[in-house]
Amino acid sequence: MTRRQKAESLAALAFLAPNVAGFLVFTLLPVLGAFLLAFTNWDLFRPPRWVGLFNFVSLLGWHYDEYAGRTVMNDPFFWKYVYNTVFLMTAIPVGIAGSLICALLMNQKLRGITVFRTIYFLPTVCSGVAILILWKWLYNNDIGLFNTLIRQFGDWIGVPLQGPNWLGSTEWAKPSLMLMGLWTGLGGFNMILYLAALQGVPREQYEAAAMDGASAWQTFWAVTWPGISPTTFFILIMSVIGGFQGGFMTANVMTEGGPAGSTTTIEYYIYNVAFTRFLMGYASAIAWVLFLVILAITLLTWRFGGRKVTYV
Amino acid sequence: MSDRTRSVRKTALWKAALTYLVLGLGAVTMLVPFYWMVLTSLQPPEMAFSMGQIRWIPERIVWQNYPEAWKAIDIPRLYWNSIVVAVLGTLGQVLTSSLAAFAFARLEFPGRDRLFFAYLATMMVPGSVTMIPNFVLLRWLGWIDTYQALIIPGMFSAYGTFLLRQFFMGLPTELEDAAKIDGSSYAGIWARVTLPLSRPALATLTTFTFMGFWGAYMWPLIIVQSPELRTLPIGLASFVGRYSAEYSLWMAASVIALIPVLLLFIFNQRYFQEGIKMSGIKG
Numbered sequence: 001m002t003r004r005q006k007a008e009s010l011a012a013l014a015f016l017a018p019n020v021a022g023f024l025v026f027t028l029l030p031v032l033g034a035f036l037l038a039f040t041n042w043d044l045f046r047p048p049r050w051v052g053l054f055n056f057v058s059l060l061g062w063h064y065d066e067y068a069g070r071t072v073m074n075d076p077f078f079w080k081y082v083y084n085t086v087f088l089m090t091a092i093p094v095g096i097a098g099s100l101i102c103a104l105l106m107n108q109k110l111r112g113i114t115v116f117r118t119i120y121f122l123p124t125v126c127s128g129v130a131i132l133i134l135w136k137w138l139y140n141n142d143i144g145l146f147n148t149l150i151r152q153f154g155d156w157i158g159v160p161l162q163g164p165n166w167l168g169s170t171e172w173a174k175p176s177l178m179l180m181g182l183w184t185g186l187g188g189f190n191m192i193l194y195l196a197a198l199q200g201v202p203r204e205q206y207e208a209a210a211m212d213g214a215s216a217w218q219t220f221w222a223v224t225w226p227g228i229s230p231t232t233f234f235i236l237i238m239s240v241i242g243g244f245q246g247g248f249m250t251a252n253v254m255t256e257g258g259p260a261g262s263t264t265t266i267e268y269y270i271y272n273v274a275f276t277r278f279l280m281g282y283a284s285a286i287a288w289v290l291f292l293v294i295l296a297i298t299l300l301t302w303r304f305g306g307r308k309v310t311y312v
Numbered sequence: 313m314s315d316r317t318r319s320v321r322k323t324a325l326w327k328a329a330l331t332y333l334v335l336g337l338g339a340v341t342m343l344v345p346f347y348w349m350v351l352t353s354l355q356p357p358e359m360a361f362s363m364g365q366i367r368w369i370p371e372r373i374v375w376q377n378y379p380e381a382w383k384a385i386d387i388p389r390l391y392w393n394s395i396v397v398a399v400l401g402t403l404g405q406v407l408t409s410s411l412a413a414f415a416f417a418r419l420e421f422p423g424r425d426r427l428f429f430a431y432l433a434t435m436m437v438p439g440s441v442t443m444i445p446n447f448v449l450l451r452w453l454g455w456i457d458t459y460q461a462l463i464i465p466g467m468f469s470a471y472g473t474f475l476l477r478q479f480f481m482g483l484p485t486e487l488e489d490a491a492k493i494d495g496s497s498y499a500g501i502w503a504r505v506t507l508p509l510s511r512p513a514l515a516t517l518t519t520f521t522f523m524g525f526w527g528a529y530m531w532p533l534i535i536v537q538s539p540e541l542r543t544l545p546i547g548l549a550s551f552v553g554r555y556s557a558e559y560s561l562w563m564a565a566s567v568i569a570l571i572p573v574l575l576l577f578i579f580n581q582r583y584f585q586e587g588i589k590m591s592g593i594k595g
Contacts, residue, residue, distance in 0.1 A: 005420065008419050008420055008421065008498075009419075009420075009421040009422065011415075011419060011498045012415040012419040012420075012421040012424070013421070015411045015412060015414055015415035015419065015498070015502070016411070016412050016415045016427075018407075018408040018411060018412075018468075019408040019409065019411060019412035019468050019473060020412070021468075022408060022464075022467060022468030023431070023434070023468050023470070025449075026442065026446060026449075026464075026465045026468060027434050027437065027442060027468070027470075028434075029445070029449070030441070030442035030443075030444075030445035030446050030449070031437055031441055031442060031445075033444075033445030033448070033449075034441045034442065034444060034445050037444065037445065044448075044451075102335075102338065105331050105334060105335055106335070108327075108328075108331060110328055110331060110332070113335075116335045116338075116339055118581065119339045119342050119343060120338065120339070120342055121577075121584070122342060122343075122346070122577075123342060123345075125523075125573060125574070125577045125584070126346075126570050126573060126574070127527070128526075128527040128529070128545055128573075129527075129529065129544075129545040129548045129549050129569070130545075130548060130565075130566035130567075130569045130570050131566075133548065133549075133552050133562050133563075133565075133566050134345055134346075134348075134349045134563070134566055135345070136552070137348075137349075137352065137559050137562060137563065138345060138348065140559075143559075145344075145345075145348050145366070148365075148366055149366065152365070152366060183341070183342070183345070186338075186342075187338075187342065192584075241436065244438070245438045245439065245440065248529070248530055249529045249530070252529070252533070252549070253549050253552070266440075267438075267440055270440045270443075271440070271443075271530065271534075274443070274444050274447075275534060280444055280448070283440075283444055284441075284444055284445075286440075287438065287440040287441040287443070287444065288441060290438055290440065290441070291436075291437060291438055291441050294436060294438060295436060298436060
């Protein structure tokens with residue numbers, strides 16, 4: 001290494017130091033800490049006790065239940081919440097398709113289109129506790145906007161109609177949250193990403209398609225869709241990663257995970273295990289399992305999806 | 313005008329009309345909940361219950377919910393906490409990110425790309441993994457119920473570093489080379505050349521980070537116990553817990569909470585959209 005190179009490396013060290021230090025203390029150290037905690041039993045007050053793989057067996061294992069006469073999971077709640085989390089994630093493809101349709105509509109040279117873009121982006125900007133409180137009010141069973149509209153529509157056509165008890169029923173709670181999520185996210189990040197991607201598809205390809213006499217439908221599948229596939233892939237991976245970690249704020253503010261645990265997600269479960277039941281070791285084990293699942297899914301999608309994606 | 317151009321024009325007109333119709337319906341769907349929020353907030357509390365018949369234009373408007381909500385949850389205190397946390401946290405994050413990004417984009421050092429890749433990989437770590445050890449760490453430091461607990465752990469972001477690095481890489485090097493010839497240090501180049509040229513990227517990161525701190529929910533909920541240190545989202549949520557059916561008050565408080573976000577959005581709209589594009593395309 002020359003003196004110049006050495007000086008440059010030293011400068012780099014100085015530039016990196018604040019961020020790397022913070023990263024070591026608040027990310028790397030905690031990740032390792034959580035890994036160690038996952039093998040302990042700890043209530044924050046008495047010293048932690050090493051329990052080996054006990055937490056993982058409690059979480060993922062099963063046993064024969066003599067009463068029921070069948071094999072049951074050691075922690076059936078966890079599997080229920082995994083189901084809830086995955087159920088909520090089925091809204092992801094619908095949301096992606098919706099965002100793409102919005103982007104296609106807005107990707108035209110029409111007057112006033114930026115006004116629409118702003119309006120569609122509003123729910124995303126405002127998303128947070130205030131919006132959740134608003135939707136809790138909209139979903140009110142007796143006097144919320146939705147059920148009032150349904151009742152009025154019933155009066156109008158002369159049939160008594162009663163809307164579902166949105167957040168209050170086990171069948172409707174998850175779809176209600178999904179509907180709210182679609183409203184919040186439709187014109188948000190994904191739509192802006194798609195708009196940028198659509199503008200990046202080479203014009204010549206559209207001209208060639210027009211020359212060949214392709215219909216709008218054919219052009220979409222032959223030119224647009226392959227052209228934006230890297231963006232679709234990016235959005236899908238990010239949504240899946242986000243989906244596995246989602247549902248804390250909605251559960252905490254709107255439903256308390258209920259009714260009957262039907263809106264409790266893995267994330268909300270981890271929080272409750274850690275901070276209302278004070279099982280720090282068990283919560284860390286769940287968090288690490290979640291981490292590994294996210295890691296595996298990301299790598300798998302990368303392996304298989306990455307190849308199919310067309311890079312223009 | 314030939315028949316052909318006329319028919320082409322006609323189709324274009326139909327297409328535009330249909331686009332406006334669909335987008336218009338969508339826009340109404342996006343706006344109605346907001347309108348309902350403001351409308352409810354302007355009704356006397358007892359009216360919220362008699363809304364069985366929807367009146368889109370209210371018969372009368374009352375403002376009393378706003379001062380009442382303002383008093384009930386100590387809005388000035390919540391605002392102050394949120395502002396302190398969001399402003400300091402954002403400053404810290406933009407500063408550390410821009411320093412690190414400069415090293416990754418402009419300096420040569422052994423292991424640079426490997427370290428950068430490790431940074432990217434940490435974006436996959438779920439918040440719930442680091443949450444418990446961070447809580448334990450801050451408890452050990454005696455930071456529970458302090459501003460620094462709300463600010464400092466959120467100041468180091470791989471995302472911000474990534475975003476700025478991508479932008480720095482795209483900047484022309486001529487100005488930096490000129491500064492180097494003039495004998496400027498790396499710190500001088502960073503401060504006087506790179507940062508001034510990167511205003512759009514910095515504005516974008518600032519906007520996003522600010523929004524992130526402003527809306528943060530889980531971490532403040534864990535780390536703050538006394539009401540004096542609550543941020544706006546926490547105060548708002550606990551308010552809804554205490555006043556379980558005061559819908560007019562809920563909505564007034566929500567409107568009050570949304571105003572700064574809306575202002576930020578209106579004045580920075582460009583940076584929102586640019587930022588999203590930057591994070592997606594070049595990634």
